[in-house]
Every structure is written in C-alpha cells, then in structure tokens.
Amino acid sequence: MKQNDIRRQIAGRAIPLPGNDIDTDRIIPARFLKCITFEGLEAHVFEDDRRQMPDHPFNQARYQGATILIVGQNFGCGSSREHAPEALRRWGIRGIVGESFAEIFFGNCTAIGLPCLALDAEGVAWLEDAVSRCQEQEVLLDVEHRLVRVGERSVPAMIPDGARNQLLTGTWNAMGVLLDAGNEIDRVARSLPYVNGY
C-alpha cells in the first residue's frame, strides 16, 4: 500500500458542530445529488443550515481551513449518500470526532479514508471547549493509539477494530483486498442455492 493511504494520525485545527442526530440531508441537501461526479459538492455542504443560521460554524471565518470536525451523537444518520462524507472531505475535513456516528455514514467515511473517532460526552465537551477557547489549537486524532490529543492532554477514543485496521494498513478502499479472494468468491457463489436455480 502507498504510504499516503495510511491513516495513522490526523492533526489540524478543528471546527465544532454542536447538536445530535444531524442527518445527511442536512450535510448535503438532496437537490445537490443531481450530479454524476462528486466534484464541487464542498460548495454546498450544510447549505440550508448555513442559510438559516448565519453563525453556523461552517460560515465563520475563524474555522475556515479547519480539518477536524467535532460532532455530537448519531452524526450522519439517514440517507446512505456518500455525497455527505465527500462534501465534507472536499471542504477540507480529514477526520471526524464525536460521540457517535450512524453506521452507513461511518462506513462511507472509512471507505474514503476519513477516520471517525468516538469519545464519550465528557470528552466531546472538553474538546469543544478547548477548541472554542483557542481555535488555533491543534487537535490530534490518533487512530493507532485510539486517542484524541489537545496540547498536553489526551483522552481515549473508540474506533472498531475493522475500520482501524483498514485505516492503519491503507486498505480502507476495500476493493483491492476483496479482489484478492479470487476464485473463493465463485466457490461461495456456487454453494448458494439461489445462485444455482435451487
């Protein structure tokens, strides 16, 4: 695997986005799914929320250039659209940390090399606080050691083994390893009654 496919640590300035259950329709409204490429999606990330809330974090000058997104619970629930993580990634987000993630969204992020680390509620509150007091503060997401660090302090973070291993070995684009199974795939297919007309 190419060294640059490996996601061991992500460091950068952070942008806190408070609130729970933020769905993918909010991250990227459906009208922007009328496309055949992901290009340009970053321009519309949180578009409706940003229009309705002028002080939305993504509108604030001080958070421009941030690479770490801090979220609450169940971030990315709803639609399976990979346009949501793509819009965030193209906006500049390289890692997400929050209380919890919706499952399809988490998988989609991993599949494009965007690590999602979970902290407990206290951890997220501490992180939001640290960042809002000094937005130049660098936040480190350590996938390898399952930690989130700001300055001298670090807190334990959670990420399932499978996703962590994929990120650390640069196999988050699963297609390559899946292809490696070769004829084993056909063997399983042949063993399934419905593939063989029962």
Added chain:
Amino acid sequence: MADTLLDKLWRAHTVRTLPSGQTQLFIGLHLIHEVTSPQAFQMLREAGLTVRYPERTFATIDHIVPTASQARPFADAMAEQMTVHLTRNCKEFGISFFDLDNDRQGIVHVIGPELGLTQPGMTIACGDSHTSTHGALGALAFGIGTSQVRDILATQCLAMAKPKLRQIRVEGRLTRGVYAKDVILAIIRRLGVKGGVGYAYEYAGSAVTAMSMEERLTICNMSIEGGARAGYVNPDATTFEYLRERPFAPHGEAFDRAVRWWKSMTTDPDATFDDIVILRASSIEPMLTWGINPGQSIGVSERIPHPHDAPDVDRAAWAEALAFMDLESGQPIAGTPIDVAFIGSCTNGRLSDLRVTAEVVRGRKVAKGIRALVVPGSQAVARAAEAEGLHEIFLAAGFSWRKAGCSLCLGMNEDKLTGREICAASSNRNFKGRMGSPTGRTLLMSPAMVAAAAIAGEVVDVREMLP
C-alpha cells in the same frame, strides 16, 4: 447449536475473514439506481475493472423521475443526464435496467420484492439506506455508500463486520385503524433513532407473523430510521405464498426446492439474541411525528410535548424541532392544519396502502386549499390500482394520480414543498428540508392518517373516519 437467521445468512455468505478482521461477504442481489451509482461506475472504469456478476445486479430509475409528464428529454437537464448515464452504464456492463419504458420500473425497494428478485436467505445491498426493506422476506439487506457499490460491482462482495442482533417482539393484535406504519413509529419512539446502531433487528411476535408481506415491508423499511442498518422477519408461509409466480422467483419444482431451503433459513426456536424488546400491539394507537426526526412522534390522541419532558440529552433537540415545526407545546397534535398530503414512497406506496387510502377518501373531498397526491411505488402498483378503479376514487376526491417514483419523499423531481408548507406524508423521513423546501415541514403517519388529514385539512384521528 441454535442459530439465528442472521447467523445462518452470515455463514452461508462468508467468503473469508479479511486481514482487517472484517468478513468478506458475498452479496446475492445488488440493486442500483441513478443517484448513487454513476460515481461507482466511474471508479470501476478508472480501476480498469468490469462487473464481476452482471446477472446479479439490477437497475431501476426512481429518485429523479418526474411523476407528471415523463416525456423525454426531461425538462430538468440534470435529471436527463443522470438517466442517460444509468442507461449507458447498464448497457456497457450488461446489467438489466428497468427503465421508464419498462413496465417493471418503480422505486427500487418496491420492485425488488414485487418482481420476486428479493428472496429469503439472500444477502442484498443497494446504495440506498432503505434497503433494509427487503429483510421482510427473510433476507439480510442493507444500505451502502457509493464506494461499496463499486466494491460489489467489482467483486460481488463487501467488507463488513457482523452486527449484533436485537429481537423486537410485537405481541397481540393491532386495534382498528392501527397499521404497520404505526407499529414501526412506535418502535422507533421507544428505542430512539440511534437505538439500533450496531444492531440488526429481527421483528417477531404474533402481531408481526399475522402481517401481510406488504405490512412487513413497511416495518423493515424503517429499521434504518431506528439506526439499525438491517431488519428482517423470518420467512414463513406468508413469504412463500407471496413469492409464488413472481417473475424472478423460482417456478415449478425449483419453487418447491426453494421452499425447502427457505424453511431452513429461519431462526432456530432456542436461539439467543443480544437483546430482546417486547411491545404490546394493543397499546399502539395511530402515530405521527411532531419533530424533525422519525423518533419524535406521539399518538394522535396525545399533546405536543414540551422540551422539559425530554430526556436531558434530547432537550435542546426537542426545542429546536418544535421551533422549526412551529408547533405549540401542550396543544393536542390533532387539529394541526396541513397544506399538502402525500401518499407514496418505498414505505407506503404499495397496493395495500392505496386500498386503505381509497377506503378513507371514497365519497369524500380533499379539503379546500390542500394539495394532495398519490404516487404509486411502481408501475405494477399503478396498474393494479387502476384495474381496481382506485385511481378514480382518488381523482374524484381531488387527489392527483401520478406516475411511479420517489417524488415528494425527497423532492429530487418537480414534486416539492414550497416555503413553510407542512405535509402529512406516508413516507419515512421528516428531516429538515427533506421534501425539497429548506424550510418545509413533514408529519409522518400511516397512509390512512394521511388520507384523513387530506379530507379534514388538518391532523385527525383516522379511527373517526373509518367505515
């Protein structure tokens, strides 16, 4: 050892354990549509690969199709382009495509079961979160993203971790005017929109086994709204009878052989679960949402909640939801005026849903000023409804009768809310902006409740209107 259906499905489809610790899982049926597939085909081309099992992928077009005039080219140039791309991709890679001029076209989660593509014991994936629907036939079915669509095209496999399993038992009988939609809304209210994260749901209990296949499809459809990526019902006689004679189901002796296998693909009687939740069917009343996620719901006889009733973690969200919805805490939810009534979607756009709707609206008129539309889930549903004359009942009542597609469920075609309109909807998501207007509002409920609201011009208890 006693196994669950999940265990059996997982074992039968495991290709190998991956270095990451995940399972390489064979996917028996792959469904695609115009929104989440174009980039996947592009990635496949860039990798210099082709589709490994083209005969196990089927395509339809549903999200962007106009439901009034379907003359090509579409008025919306981007919708036209997406259609052209899907057509080209299917042709290039040898994939069957149910295009608009094919009488099998419809919403992907309506046509899969309807055509008999969806069968018990299968693994099924689609770049669409409501793929959980297909679990109603005893399949393991889940939504995926575009990168995973690419993975299946290239390998017919996914890298997945096995979920935990929660059995949800609904015991007893539903009362009059209470439908599958009310059951799943009640389940999500109880367990929350994130209660299912990390789980698959097995729906069981006497109320579920008594349900028709279409009712089970409604329940499984909204598993994802409860956070569960997959939900299923064990296959039984109802399932087998539903599949008999469907175009892609096995026929003749193959059908009998299939039934024998399907019967083995069920949860063993003494299997254990990671969690069990039991609901009493008789305690469920017609439900509807008051907020901006499907867990923010109440019974039609209840009052709009106050944020101070919320659990601590949800208090701010409740306040935000009530402000967005512009609903007043403490007032009965019944009597809330509506602007639009929408019958349709992969949750409730099937023939039985249209029959219930017709039963409520027959001989009545849509209230003045209300825009009401019925959008069948597939061309086959539309034909069957027309054969029964249901469309005439809708038209006489003042509904418009549309062509098959997703329509107002996500507002990617011409059917959208405008401004602050509030819509009584039989679909599955009441997220902010979901129906095409960033400030538009959605009240989720059963088709019968939508029909009643359309007639009354406001939320009413459908039980007062049933014959």
